[in-house]
Amino acid sequence: MLLVLGVALAAAGLYAAVRSAADLRDVALIVANDPIDGRELLEATEPVEFEGTARASSEAGLDDAPFSDTPSLCWSVRVQRFRANQGNSGRGGRWETVDADESRRPFVVDLGTARAAVDPEGATLRFGEWRTVATECDEIEPRSFDHAPALAAVLGPGWWLLLRDEADAAESGDDEASSARPASVDIKHRLRMQERRLEPGDAVHVYGARAATGADEWGSETDVSVGAPDGLSRYAITIGDASAAARSQVRNGIALALLGLSLLGGGLALVWLSLAS
Helix, strand or coil: CCHHHHHHHHHHHHHHHHHHHHHHHHHHHHHCCCCHHHHHHHHHCCEEEEEEEEEEECCCCEEEECCCCCCEEEEEEEEEEECCCCCCCCEEEEEEEEEEEEECCEEECCCCCCEEECCCCCEEEEEECEEEEECCCEEECCCCCCCCCCHHHHHHHHHHHHHHHHHHHHHHHCCCCCCCCCCCCCCCCEEEEEEEEEECCCCEEEEEEEEECCCCCCCCCCCEECCCCCCCCCEEEECCCCHHHHHHHHHHHHHHHHHHHHHHHHHHHHHHHHHCC
């Protein structure tokens, strides 16, 4: 059993280390190469790097982010609950993500000398830090969201069932809860609603995209369309310029490297203990 667990941990650690190496390689390429301009983008045949200003597409339009109602090109949202420590002091705790959602609409990047239609499907979206839009606490009615309509956009019935089961188990001391659904749930933990979004007018950096087609017809609003490349090339969309993209990649690469080395070390230790026993 230890041998199987050790091999699994080592394999996961090795995979994370390889992914971190790919992220750090991308950082080196972003730093070493300048983003191409619009004319080069029109002639590109390999995955490209470019930056410009994000604009709404006349076809895809905008989508309101559910918590802030901000018209956005792409957005990610999450709901987190603060779970307090159960020790005698009752101090401290951690935030847990209980639900999440996202929306990706094709948008236009204005490079100055050309306009590119960008399909964000398949891209890693790096939109900076999470913005806390609202915080809920006390009682929340699962059948009525009049005081917090944005919460209903993300939280589904499964989350209320989870809260009910926790509350019932805490009262009865049992692990199993009844199937009856209460009219309200005393959460006792804070909920916070957070967003990350790409808005029209934001500076945006696109890395690893492949130019798919030129303009479809005369008078088109864009000169070229780009999207996810084939193969193993990396595709990422970052708010900001090349330096912002490099910083984001560095953080991600270092985090993956630390995770990979920890898992690899733990896995090899378990394999050694299994073989030695």
